[in-house]
Every structure is written in structure tokens, then in C-alpha cells.
Amino acid sequence: MFDYIIVGGGSAGCVLANRLSADPAVRVCLLEAGPADSSPFIRVPLGIVGLMMSKKLNWQYFTEPQQQLGGRRLFWPRGKTLGGSSSTNAMIYTRGNRADYDHWAALGNPGWGFDDVLPLFLRSEHHEDGASPLHGSGGPLNVAPLRSPNVLSRAFIDAAMQAGFPFNADFNGPEQEGVNCYEVTQKNGERWSAARAYLHPALARPNLTVLTGALAERVLFDGKRATGVAYRRGGTVASIAASREVLLAGGAINSPQLLMLSGIGEPQELARHGIALRHALPGVGRNLQDHLDVLVVQRCRLPVSLGLSLRTLPAQVKRLYDYIVHRSGALTSNSAEAGGFVKSRAQQELPDIQFHFTPARLDGHARTLRSAAFTLWGHGYALHACPLRPASRGRITLRSADPAAAPLIDPNYLSERADLEAMIDCVRAARRVLAAAPFDPFRGAEIFPGSEVQSDAEIEAFIRRKAETIYHPVGTCKMGADPMAVVDHRLKVHGVEGLRVIDASIMPTLIAGNTNAPTMMIAEKGADMILSTLGAAHQDAAVAAPQH
Template identity: 55%
Template sequence: MGNDEVDFVVVGGGSAGCVLANRLSADGVASVRLLEAGGRDDTPFVQVPVGAVATLPRKFHNWGYQTVPQPGLGGRRGYQPRGKVLGGSSSINAMIYARGHPSDYDRWAAAGNPGWGWADVLPRFLRSEDNQVFGAPLHGRGGPLTVSALRTANPVAEAFVRAGEECGHRRNPDFNGEEQEGVGHYQVTQRDGLRCSAAKAYLDPVRGRANLSIVIDAHATRVLFEGRRAVGVEYLRGGRREAVRARREVVLSAGAFGSPQLLMLSGVGPAAEIARHGIALVHDLPGVGANLQDHPDFVFGWTSDSTELIGFEPRGVLRLFREFGRFRRERAGMLTSNFAEAGAFLKSSPDEPVPDLQLHFVVAIVADHARKLHFSLGFSCHVCVLRPRSRGSLLLASGDPMDDPLIDPAFLADPDDLERLVRGFRVTRAILEAPALAPYRKKELWSAGVTRDEDVRALLRARVDTVYHPVGSCRMGSDTAAVVDPELRVSGLEGLRVIDASVMPDLVGGNTNAPTIMIAEKGADLLLGRRAA
């Protein structure tokens, strides 16, 4: 490894890695190397919000993973897009700023993770946030991450919110406020009409720091050990094998798929799985790759005649071209859309203590993650189960670090997830059929005529997939099955931590980007020995 040595090596330039690169290098003394397998984020497909439609369906700034066949989905393979670019999935996502429910974090703490209750994590959310609409005590001002209202003023998204009210749900102006439940417009990580990814928020302001080096197109292949201590990272770049040594710690922030894969490639994980691929065992840690969770999601679709909606047909294309001028002048309008402009957090039954369903109302027809195009104007609505009981896993396909891992989210493996989603299907359809949306409805697509419970179940098994929130595969805990302890140190090893969505003990009730940034904010405190926010 020669003299290529720094204090901290961070693997993964996504939502967590960008935070860590910024915070760990802030003193101007500690040297930090950030390794990102993807490339630069300075393309219009990343910066202009509507450009995400080009990255979602294919391997463009996107790992484009597939799951193994899912028995709960009739043997189908699911699709798992994840960001492969600076900013990670925050550079290709729908920009929704949602923290989950406070009880999610208190549940983490009660399960053996002291320091991770709501009172502990809220200061980290506040520190990260620069909210353009709301302030104290539940929102931050002046943090790196700009959080704002959308600039589209789309009347169809507003009609969805009114439809929710017509169904008896309260309008909620702030899903991260005192109460999560209700229907409303999402706040987004957007600055002046452009995407505010983790790279834009945390990396751009500090790229000139002499003690921070950012290496793109660097595919980490293994963590290097001396005995039980992590001392560096090996990676491939431009066809060459390189390495960097860490004087203080190696931090894995490669996400719910990348971090457990890299641990196993490095000889850390279930002994039998590692031996199966001829990898030398460093540490038998059975929990690596276990406990994988994701929100199972179903999408409704309707055609429409409204040019307020986005679609690949002549009127929609003409409207989009006209919107370019408005975007250049005002940084507003259709090109600033995150597509999922409105939504809801609802209960599948009145007996639920907190919302167990989330809806995303989309101002376009979405089929198979935009991989199947409908040449019509229209709208869609996602509904997902927020705290599924199903637990999946991630395993190695081979000992080759360039091979995709075997991803098994075990969708609908637990019968409760399916029945909860059946109830969610009915709750969502009622909103979509409410009078406020009548001027925009034309034809219901794949769910038309599906009413009986058994037919709903069959439709769900035929169409459910991810809503892009995988977590939990390097679970945090105080028990022997945990991968990292509450300080995010890999159990049984030294000089190695995992800091990303993979450490979540279980899913939060909402989108996972803001919680991942919070985890990294707290993780930076732990690495630097700070106990308070």
C-alpha cells in the first residue's frame, strides 16, 4: 500500500458517505478518503429533478439490481435500483423528506440500542436540515440539506389531497410535524428547483479541503485486515487494483446491499457462506446479510386527458418542451417535479396505533419502475406496508466482487404483510375514486374490475415490488446476532464500522433517505468521540 494512507477510509459516496466525508474532515486535520464506485453527479439527469426518470429503469447512475425469484410474488424477480453515482440513491430518488414515526426510534432503543431513541436522534435530524418552510422545535434551519416545498403547484396533486379529505382523512401540512397521519404534499430535498442530494448538500461545499480526497469509479473489493483489525481497503479503478490504508478506522457506507456484500468478500460473515466461495475466514459473524427488509409496494394506474400530468404522448411531450423555458426563467414548473408530489400516511385499520401504510401519488403513469412505458397521460398511486414482518437476506453469488449479490427481500413471505396490503389497496382505491379526482380520471388500468379479496391478493402477488427502501442487513443491536453494536462498530473486530441504512434494526415508517443521513450524522459523532449533537 506504500504511502497511500489516511486517517479514515469511507467506502461509498452515497447518502451516508457524503455526510461522513464532510463531518470527519471538518477539523482540517483528520485526513479522509471517500471511495465511490460510480461517477460524477454533475449531469442534468441528476441535477434536474425530472431527469430521474432516465436513471430509474436502467443502469445509468444506477446499480440496477434484481432480486432472486420471490415465492411470495409468484416466482417473479423484483427490481432494485440503487444509486451508483456521487450522492448514491439521493441522486436518483424522488427527493421525499420523511423521517418515519418517532415511535420507530424509541422501538430501536428499547430493542437494545441505547442512544437511538427519538430524543437522541432528533438533534441529528435538526443539524442536517435547512428547512425553507418549517422551523423549531421539530425542524432545523441552516443545515447542509435543503428541504423545501415543491415548485410545481400541480392541480392534480392538490386534487389527490382533496380526495383524501373527502374520504375522511385530515390534511397534514407536515408529515414530520406533531402528527404523521394524514394526506398532503411532500416536502423534498430540493434547492432553488434543483435536486439537493447528499453530494450537493455535504460534498460540494467542502471539495476544496486539503484533507479530503474523493475517488470516483473506485469499486471496493475487500477490507484489508491485520489480525482482527481493519487497516485499509482494496479497490479496482480503471482496471487497476489499488489500496488505501486507514490509520484510524475503515467505515463501510455502501448501503443495505453493498456493505454486507463487502464484509463477506472480506471474510466477515456466516462462516459457511464464506467458505462456500473459497474466501478466507476472518471472523464468523452470522448476522451479516440477514434481516434484510423492504417496504412491499403496489401501484395503481389511471389514464387521463390532463396535460398537467406527465406522459409520452404528443400533448404531454409538447407541454414538457414548453416547460423548459419556465424552468430556465424561474426554476419552477414541471421539470422540478419529483413525480411523487403528494401522499399520505394512513392506518389500514382504526386499531393501528400509528400509520402502517404510506401512499405516493405520482403525476405520471408508472409501470414496472418506468421500464414499461405507457404512451398516455395519466397518474399513479403507490401504497406500501410500512413495517412488514417478512425478513429476507443477502448472500454472495460468487467470490468475484464484480458480481451482483443475491438479494432476497422475501416480499409477502409473512401472511400479515399481504393482508395489510389488501386493506391498503382498498383504502387507496377509495381515495382515487373520490369526487375531487373525477375531472382527471379516464381509465383505470391493471386494477380495473378487481374487487374480491382473492382477486386483490392475486393482483398484489403479480405486481408488488420495492418502493426503494432496503435496510437492516447489518443490523445494529446488543445481542450476539447483531452485526454492529450501538456505536456502529462491527462486532468482534477493531477499526471497522458500518454506517448506513443496513444498520437499521427494522424499517422506519417512511422513506429512508433522511433517516440514513441522520444515522451518518450520529455516526460521525461516534467516530469523533462526541456524545452530544
Template identity: 50%
Template sequence: MYDYIVVGGGSGGSVVASRLSENPDHTVCLLEAGGPDKSILIHVPLGMAAMLPRKINNWAFETVPQKGLNGRKGYQPRGKTLGGSSSINAMLYVRGHKWDYDHWASLGNEGWSYDDVLPLFKKAENNERGGDDFHGSGGPLNVADLRSPMGINNTFLEAARQLQLPMNDDFNGATQEGVGYYQTTQKNGERWSAAKGYLTPNLDRQNLDVITKAPATKIIIEGKRAVGIQFKHNGKIKEIRARKEIILAGGAFATPQLLLLSGIGAAKDIQPHGIEVVHELPGVGENLQDHIDYVSAYRSPSKETMGISLGGAVDIFKAIGQWRKERTGMLTSTAAETGAFLKSDPNLEIPDYQLHFVIGMLDDHARKTNLGYGFSCHACVLRPKSRGTVKLNSANPSDAPRIDPNFLDHEDDVQVLLKGVKEMERILRAPAFEGIRGKALYEMDLDSDEAIIEMLRNRADTVYHPVGSCKMGTDEMAVVDPQLKVRGLEGLRIADASIMPTLIGGNTNAPTIMIGEKAAEMISTDAQQQLEMA
């Protein structure tokens, strides 16, 4: 019996388990479906290039065929280890725009405005540049500048200057718009995941148990209260119980899947699988949102890029020695080192698309390899209007969830992506890239919007930011209230990206860590109030 059970050791769950166990009077159990974060591929930043396209610390999900992508299935890599996707992602520290959180508050989510959440971002952060009005110092999540950025980034920045685009050296500061370097969740040239920052230093706490390779299979409900978790461990079905609360933090796919497997959701989504409806909650698995993204890739003669060749193999061999000795060099790269937040229309209040410039040729999530050197650039729609779902494929907890992002269903998403890709190509074809830019992997006719849109439908896919499938709110489709409590049930909260009512304008790891911080504060406050009333 524990006071708190946290289901999922990713970006939200690592934070919640760590913060709750700071109080020695709280007993906490963290269940993680994946293994421990021991792999060298996790801690060497560029190791993500090996994990992203394969089932290495990665669930490697697929979507259902996407009508908006000409019937193609999308790819959905998700972290399968302590730290969750923060252990396999590109480590970019991005919070989104002030507007995003003020928008959440305007939807009825009291306590979630930018002014409300900024202190939580700062509490989590240890920015190596130092603390200021926008950044924290001394928090568990280390944020650093790149140690060994590749020279090709300067070409990207110069190309943007040639087009009179604004520069920005801090996407999380006073202004988001502009072109510049990303900061990263790294420390001393190593990945600094949520697990590394929040769990690893605290694994010796007597009141914290972390159980890995323990996928949850069911939430145990008695009356209208969540009292325990059923999970699989070492080939056996086991059960643990919670005195106070259970916190779900499996992410935008696993959290709605577990709720539905437990009979919590819409009857139409549960009963066809032979599962008894325990609590009718129609919003479970609805409202899925993700950043639809297109990648342009070019070959290049420049050795300031990464490539697959005999020379590239020698470079990697040298880089291994450099990383082992100094924690510098190519292996500290995030691959996407510079980027931009830009507007598809100058009259817009805030940026509506994002660029990630990549120092190698990226093709189909690195699942296709191309010999030679080159570079790539992503363009993604920051606030898509398309809405998808996460449902069950079967009543078997071991089966993957049924993921349908419904990409490019809304025409506005198509138009924003079209404009973003055209501007991205303007940058990549600017004079700064002359002599560096070779042949495109996929030629694009920039004079024909129809041809570009067809290319988008044939090649666009996620940039790995699914959210919203258990949204926070006060309407009938909300799954949790602004306190992150599951509506209509006691003792059950959610603390992951699934609670986002709308997708934020940027990468989602830092916001999910913030959600974990806020959840832990609210849970601790409630516990203290109950203690005072006892």
C-alpha cells in the same frame, strides 16, 4: 495513509466524510464506486424518470425469484454516483415516526431514541419554512416545498377530504398521520442530494480526497483490526490504509457484500465461494427488510397530469426552457408530490401504510411506457414482517450481490397491503376524480380479496427502501453495536441504512443522512477522547 477511509459516497458516506474533514487535523479519503455527480439528469429533479428504469447512474439490481410474488424477480435501483440513491431518488424528505426510533432504543440500542436523534435531523436540515421544535435551519441538507406542483394533486387532496381522512401539512412534525404534500430535498428548483449538500461545497479541503469510479473489493484485516481497503481504479487493484478507522457506507446491498467478500460473516455464506473466513459474524446479510409496494395507474383526460404524446412532448420542450430560465415548472417535479400515512385499523397506535400519489402513469418502475396522460398511486407496507437476505453470487467483486427480500412471506404483510390498496382505490374512485379518472391500466375487482391478493402477488414490488442487512443491536445476530462498531473487530464501523434493526415507517433517505451525522459525532468523540488520553 489516511486517518479515515469512507467506503461509499451515498447518503451516509457523504455526511461522514464531510463532517470528519471539518477537523483539519483529520485526513479523510472517500471511495465511491460510481462516477461524479455531473449528469444534468441528476440535477434536474424530473431527470430521475430517465435514470430509474435504466442503468444511468443506477446499479439496476434484480432480486432472486420471489415466492411471494409468484416467482417474479423484483427490481432494485440503487444510485451509482456520488450522492448514491439520494442522486436518483424522488427527493421526498420523510423521517419516519417517533415510534420507530423509540423502538430501536427499546431493542437495546442506547442513544437511538427519538429524543436522541431529533437533534441530528435538525442539525442536518435547512428547512426553508424555518426552524422550530421539529425542524432545523442552516444545515447542509436543504428541504423545500415544491416549486410548481401539478394541479392534479388538489384532486387527490379533495378526494381524501371527501372520505373524511385527516389532512397534514408536515409529515415530519408533531403528527405523521394524514394526507398532504411532501417536502423535498431540493434547492432553487434543483435536486439537493447528500453529495450536493455535504461534499460539493467542501471538495477543496486539503484533508479530503474523493476518488470516484473506485469500487472497494476487500477490507484488509490484520489480526482483529481493519487497517485498509483494496479497491479497483483505472483498471488496477490499489490499496490504501487507515490510521484510525474505516467506515463502510455502501448501503444495504454493497456493505454486506463487501464484508462477505472480505471473509467477514457466516462461514456457510463465505466458504462455498472459496473465500477464507476471517471473522465469524452470522448476522452479515441477514435481516433484509424493504417496503413492499403496489401501484395503481389510471388514464386521464386531464392535462394536469404528465403523459407521453405529441402534446406531452411540447409540454416537456416548454418545461426545459422554463427550468433553464427560472428553475420552475414541470421539471422541478418529484413525480410523487402528495401522499399519505394512514392506518389499516383505526385502533392502531401509528400509521402502518403509506401512499405516494404520482402525476403520471407509472408501470413497472417506468420500464413500461403507455401513451397518453394519466396518474398513479403507490401503497406500501410501512413495517413489513417479512425478512430477507443479501449474500454473494460469487467471489468476484464485480458481480451483483444475491438479493432476496422475501417479499410477502409473512401473511400480516399481505393483509396490510390488501387493506392499504383498498383504501387507496377508495380515494382514487372518490367523487373528486369523476371526469378525471379514465380506464385503469390494470383492472382490479375490489369485491374479491382473493382477486386483489393475486394481483398484488403478480404486480407488487419495492418502493426502493432496503435496509437492515447489517443490523445494529446487542444480540448474537447484530453486526454492529449501538456505536456502529462492527462486533469483534477494531477500526471498522458501518454508517448506512444496513444498520437499521427495523425498517422505519417512511422513506429512508433522511434517516440514512441522520445515521451519517450520528456516526460522525461518535467517531469524532472517540478520536477526541483518545487524544486526551495520549
């Protein structure tokens, strides 16, 4: 028997486990389907390339065939280990735009405006440059500048400025617009995931139990009240009870999947798989949003990129030495070193494009031996560009009633024509940057899209052939009060008791930027909501106790 069961040991789950177990009277159990985060590929920042190929540490999901992308099934990597995707991502620390959170509040979610959530970002953060009105100091999540940015990343910043985009000293400062190197969740040149920041310091607490290799199969109920979780571990099915609440923190894919497996969702969808209806909630799995991304890739004439070549093989020994001895050099790279938030047109009120610059050739996520070889062997650089506020909406549905079966993922990319037009703007903006003079000493032939691709129609065909996710799925258990909302503004699942969803799936709209820091903020806020309820319960119990 536990007070709280947390399902999912990713970015949100690690925050919840730490904050809730800080009270020694509260018993907490964290279930994680993947293994512990002990792989050196996790700790070494540039190990991200190996993590893409790992079947042990990566769920390696694929979407359903995408009608607007030539019927392709897109690869969706998600972390499958303690720390979740914070243990496998590019470690970029951005919060999004102030307007994103104010929009959430305007949609009927009180307490979620930017001024409401900023204190939670600050509490979470230890900014190595110190505290300020927009940065925290002393929090568990270490935020640092890149230790050894590549010379090509500096060229990107100079080129973007020459192309007309402003410099920004701090993407999380007063203004989001501009270009620079990203700040990263690293400490001493190592990845600083949610697991290292939040979970590892709490593991010695006797009131916190962490079970890895534990796949949640369904939430258990007594009527409409969640009372526990059934899970499979090592071939054995077991169950644990929660006296207070069950907290789903599986992310935009796994949280809606578990709700449906537990009988909460659209009735016809559940009936199709023979799942008894517990509560009809048609929004479960709907409202899926993601940033679709396009790459412009260039050969580099000088051997200065992160790639390998015969000329640079001797230098690899120094790279390894620099990392082992000084925690510096190329191995501290997060791969997506620089970037920014820019406007496709001057009259835009807010930035509508995000850049991620990689000082290496890149194709196919480096997820196969062939694409990894393309990325690692030979010199080049790549500029990602994605529209920040896509209009297309997809959904997560069940493949079967088997909890071990991956759900059906249909992001429905480019179903809205405006998204395709925005992607064309992205390609043109990226090319404008890469054509600027600071790249003159480095620029070789354009690999993708290729110099023959120039007209809107040709760029459109390229996008349909090559666009990929930039790893920001959200929204499938959205927060709100409308008929398609899954949780209320206190993250409680509508229509049942003792059950909350606390992860990126609750975002009603996709924030304009990377989603990892906002996900941890959501968990900080969720923990505060739970603890305030717990405090009120303790107070009520004290008042009701007989006086002597």
C-alpha cells in the same frame, strides 16, 4: 495513509466525508464505485425517469425469484454515483415515526430514541420555512416545498380527505398521520442530494481525497484490526491504509457484501465461496427488510398529467422554458408529489400505510423503453400504497467471491401472511381515495388492477403479479447486542476493531417512511461518535506528552 477510509460515496458517505474532514488535521479518503454526479438527469428533478434506465448511474440490481410473487425477479434500482440513491431518488424528506426510533432504543440501542436523534435531524436540515422545535435552519440539507405541484396532486389531497383521511400540514411535525404534498430535498428547483449538500462544499479541502470509479474489493486486516481497503480502479488493484478506522457506507446491499468478501459473516457461507474466515458473524446479510408497494393506476380524461400527448406537445416548449428561466414547472416535479401516512383501520395506534401519488401513468419503474413510453406517453395518474411495518425478512448473500459480481438479493417478500393481508388493505384504501369526488373531472378507466379485480382473492393474485419495491432496503448489518446483530450501538462491528458500518443497513427495524433522511441522520450520529473518540484520543495524547 489516511486516518479514515469511507467506502461508499452515497447518502451516508457524503455526510461522513464532510463532518470528518472538517478537522484539517484528519486525513480522509472516500471511495465511490460510480462516477461523479455531473449528469443533468441528476440535477433536474424529473430526470428521475432517465436515471431508472441508466446503467452508468444505477446499479440496476435484481432480486432472486420471489416465491410469493410468481417467481418474478424484481428490479432494485440503487444510485451508483456520488450522492448514491440521494442522487437518483424522488427527493422526499420524511423522518419516519417517533415510535420507530424509540423502538430501536428499546431493543437495546441506547442513544437512538427519537429525542436522541432529533437534534441530528435538525443540525442536518435547512428548512426553507425557518427553524422551529421540529425543523432546523442553516444545515447543509435544503428542504423545500414542491415549486409547481400538479393539479392532480391537489385533487389527491382533497380526495383523500373526503375518503376520511386527515390533512397534515407537516409529516415531520408533531403527528405523522395525514395527507399532503411531500417536502423535498431541492434548492431553487434543483435536486439537493447528499453530494451537493455535504460533499461538494468539502471537495476543496486538502485533507479530503475522493476516488470515483473505485470498487472496494475487501477490507484489509492485521489480525482482528481493520487497517485499510483494497480496491480496483481502471483495471488496477491498489490498497490504501487507515490509521484509525475503516467506515463502510455502502448501504443495505453493498456493506454486507463487502464484509463477507473480507471474511466476516456466516462461516458456511464464506466457505462456499472459498473465502477465509476472519470473524464469524452470522447476522451479516440477514434481517433484510423493504417496503413492498402496490400501484393503482387510472387513465386521466384531461391532458393535465405529467404525461405527453399530441395535445400537449406545444406545451412542452413552455415546460422547458419555465425550468431554464424560472426553475419552475413540471420539470421540478419529483414524480411522487403527494402522499401521506394513514391508518387502514381506525383502531390502529399508528399509521400503517404510506401513499405516494404520481400525476402520471406508471408501470415497471419506467426502467425500460416500453415502461418509460407507458409512463410518459398518455395521461393518467397512479397511487402507490405500501404497508409500513412488514413482518417478512430476507437476506443478502454472495453470488461468488468476485467483488464485481452482484450479490444475491432475496427479500423474501410476503413470506409472512400478515404482509399479504396488509397489501390487500393497501389496494382497497387506494381505490377508496381514487373513487372520491375530487377525481370526477379526471377519472378514466382503471388500468391496474382493472375493474374486474374486486374480491380478496382477485386482489391477491394482482398483488402477486404486480407488486414492486418502493426502494427502502435496510437492516442487513443490524445494530444491537443479540447474536444476529452486526454492529453495536456505536456502529462498531462486533468482534473486530477499527471497523464500523454507518448506513441504512444498521437499522434493526424498517422505519415507517422514506429512508433517505434517516440514513443521513445515522451518518451524522456516526460522525459524532467518531469525533468524540478522536477528541478523547487527542486529549489523552496531550496529557501523556512530556511537559516542559
